[in-house]
Amino acid sequence: MPSGGDRHARDLIWGRKSDALRDLNRRRVLRAIMVSPGTQVNLAKFTNLSQATVSGIVQELQRENLVVVDGNDNERGKKVSLSNVRGVAIGVEVSYDTVTVAARRVDGDVDRVVVDWSGRGAEHGSQAWMRECVQLIGEVVRRTGLDETDIVAIGLGIPAAVDPRTSTISQVAWALDWERGMDPGARLQEHFPGVPVIMDNEANFAAYGEYLYGAGRGTETMLFVKSSTSVSAGLIIRGLIYRGRHGLASEIGHLVMDPLGVVCQCGNRGCLETAVGGARLVEQVRGAYVGYRVDLPNSLANIVERAKSGDLLCRRVLQDAGRNIGIALSRTCNLLNPEKVFIGGELGRAVELVIEPAIQTMRLHSLGGMFNYVAPMTVEASELGLKAGAQGALAYALTVHHIRPN
Numbered sequence: 001m002p003s004g005g006d007r008h009a010r011d012l013i014w015g016r017k018s019d020a021l022r023d024l025n026r027r028r029v030l031r032a033i034m035v036s037p038g039t040q041v042n043l044a045k046f047t048n049l050s051q052a053t054v055s056g057i058v059q060e061l062q063r064e065n066l067v068v069v070d071g072n073d074n075e076r077g078k079k080v081s082l083s084n085v086r087g088v089a090i091g092v093e094v095s096y097d098t099v100t101v102a103a104r105r106v107d108g109d110v111d112r113v114v115v116d117w118s119g120r121g122a123e124h125g126s127q128a129w130m131r132e133c134v135q136l137i138g139e140v141v142r143r144t145g146l147d148e149t150d151i152v153a154i155g156l157g158i159p160a161a162v163d164p165r166t167s168t169i170s171q172v173a174w175a176l177d178w179e180r181g182m183d184p185g186a187r188l189q190e191h192f193p194g195v196p197v198i199m200d201n202e203a204n205f206a207a208y209g210e211y212l213y214g215a216g217r218g219t220e221t222m223l224f225v226k227s228s229t230s231v232s233a234g235l236i237i238r239g240l241i242y243r244g245r246h247g248l249a250s251e252i253g254h255l256v257m258d259p260l261g262v263v264c265q266c267g268n269r270g271c272l273e274t275a276v277g278g279a280r281l282v283e284q285v286r287g288a289y290v291g292y293r294v295d296l297p298n299s300l301a302n303i304v305e306r307a308k309s310g311d312l313l314c315r316r317v318l319q320d321a322g323r324n325i326g327i328a329l330s331r332t333c334n335l336l337n338p339e340k341v342f343i344g345g346e347l348g349r350a351v352e353l354v355i356e357p358a359i360q361t362m363r364l365h366s367l368g369g370m371f372n373y374v375a376p377m378t379v380e381a382s383e384l385g386l387k388a389g390a391q392g393a394l395a396y397a398l399t400v401h402h403i404r405p406n
């Protein structure tokens, strides 16, 4: 693995203070190359700049020895990537029971990403996950051949809604020791002075990851449902994350399925999450097996494994979860009519057990044109799986134009 060049990527996109249009455009192109080395045509699409502007900037960057342009196609079809630049982007996904950290060198291929997990997520308290997070970041950065001084930006995905205007929590699960108005991103930044930390809901980042690096590439509208301990979703419209006024858009887990149902951690009743959330599924299987088996499943991952190896009860519980998700998705899709739907999180690992029943149910309850007309909507498992959130977080942290004040 190359050792990196002399120029720091962080200085290139954050260091300059000039707001002159040319400088803003230059930083925009640099960010786009850092997110994904690509052709000038793709860079123009990603940045919303004209091809002539991108071409001029790429020539300037070539003269400064900051990019290399290669490939045998015509000028605009050649791939532009960074050279002589040191930098690594970090993405963090905090879930209820895990912290996932991804690191990718901004001068490398998008596939060369280092990902690591820890078993201490949000439910262990903010002290615990923050400590795990800082340690994992150090480890994955070293595995890219760089060190912490080379971190360009950190994206932090959390299992709570984040107000897009204030970057603070607008709603959180009551089970966690977080409060409305809190800013965990600022706390993480204390460990990495000078590095911008960009925070959002973890399902929003998972959707963004799938859109940029997974099976969602090139889609106009896509919905990503993350179904693990909690159930949430992210919506991408023309390359942008749709958040809504308070960051509460796409909260599919809290669509009411049964107004008289079980009380949900959000304070309402009968939400989708009370039917298909990880804890509920584990409870169902354990309840049915009480008195019969000693090795009761203790996690959703455990249930998925057992179902795959033929356990009939675990299979039934997952199939029912799929049907419930299908009902919630038909309502959502009748409202949004997306091009593609992805199911990720733990349940995304059980394609024929969860996704097939979900599709069958959607065919019964969605408007038929979505499935039967030209270029029908597709519903499939996430390609990036459990890595989607951390990868989307690192990409988004490179993309945004504002910096959290230090």
Ligand SMILES: [Zn+2]
Residues within 6 Å of the ligand: 253, 254, 264, 265, 266, 267, 268, 269, 271, 273
């Ligand atoms: Zn709820």
